[in-house]
Amino acid sequence: MITADNLSLSYGQGQTRCLAVNAVSIKVERGEFVMILGPSGSGKSSLLYLLSGLRSPSSGNVFYLGRDLSGMRASEVARIRYECFGFIFQQHFLVPYLTAVENVCMGRKDALKYRARVLLHQLHLAGKEKALPSELSYGQRQRVAVARALVHEPQVIFADEPTASVDSELAAEICDWLRQYCGAGHTCIMATHDSQLAKYASTVYSIRDGHLGSAT
Numbered sequence: 001m002i003t004a005d006n007l008s009l010s011y012g013q014g015q016t017r018c019l020a021v022n023a024v025s026i027k028v029e030r031g032e033f034v035m036i037l038g039p040s041g042s043g044k045s046s047l048l049y050l051l052s053g054l055r056s057p058s059s060g061n062v063f064y065l066g067r068d069l070s071g072m073r074a075s076e077v078a079r080i081r082y083e084c085f086g087f088i089f090q091q092h093f094l095v096p097y098l099t100a101v102e103n104v105c106m107g108r109k110d111a112l113k114y115r116a117r118v119l120l121h122q123l124h125l126a127g128k129e130k131a132l133p134s135e136l137s138y139g140q141r142q143r144v145a146v147a148r149a150l151v152h153e154p155q156v157i158f159a160d161e162p163t164a165s166v167d168s169e170l171a172a173e174i175c176d177w178l179r180q181y182c183g184a185g186h187t188c189i190m191a192t193h194d195s196q197l198a199k200y201a202s203t204v205y206s207i208r209d210g211h212l213g214s215a216t
Contacts, residue, residue: 002156021043022210035192064084085155088145203215
């Protein structure tokens with residue numbers, strides 16, 4: 001489904017040049033829950049951004065369903081991200097003046113409001129549909145962010161440290177939700193520093209200094 005070929009991302013020039021991602025090749029199949037494990041500064045988030053088309057590589061290529069994202073116009077990549085990908089970040093990035101259900105559906109068709117309510121119920125937020133972010137706990141806000149990523153049933157979920165700022169119980173719940181989503185034929189690629197979460201993934205890679213290790 002997603003393939004990267006000799007992917008690199010560098011910052012700076014000359015003696016100050018730093019390789020955040022160093023010649024990474026990876027293939028992710030439909031239905032896989034891939035976890036990329038690494039400490040802060042290892043390159044895991046940079047790799048996730050490259051695979052999702054949020055960043056352009058310094059060299060190498062990213063293919064989604066056989067199409068080279070690296071060779072597309074920015075508008076084409078943006079359309080694929082909007083239609084086919086879902087994103088969960090460490091920070092929830094909810095719009096403060098929108099309700100929970102409005103945040104889940106933000107920028108999408110009103111027809112998704114029913115599914116948004118169903119997701120909020122499944123994520124233990126029944127009765128909170130009309131609550132503003134300021135009326136929710138941090139964990140509840142992160143649940144809303146998960147629902148927002150899932151509401152349009154994207155083919156691929158990209159999750160960048162989605163559990164870094166929540167307790168261990170909610171972290172386990174988030175990973176279990178993602179595992180179930182992959183079990184329905186979707187794909188998830190998650191970057192995390194927490195090795196305790198590896199048990200939820202079908203494939204685990206380690207990354208350090210921009211180098212991706214072998215799959216386990």
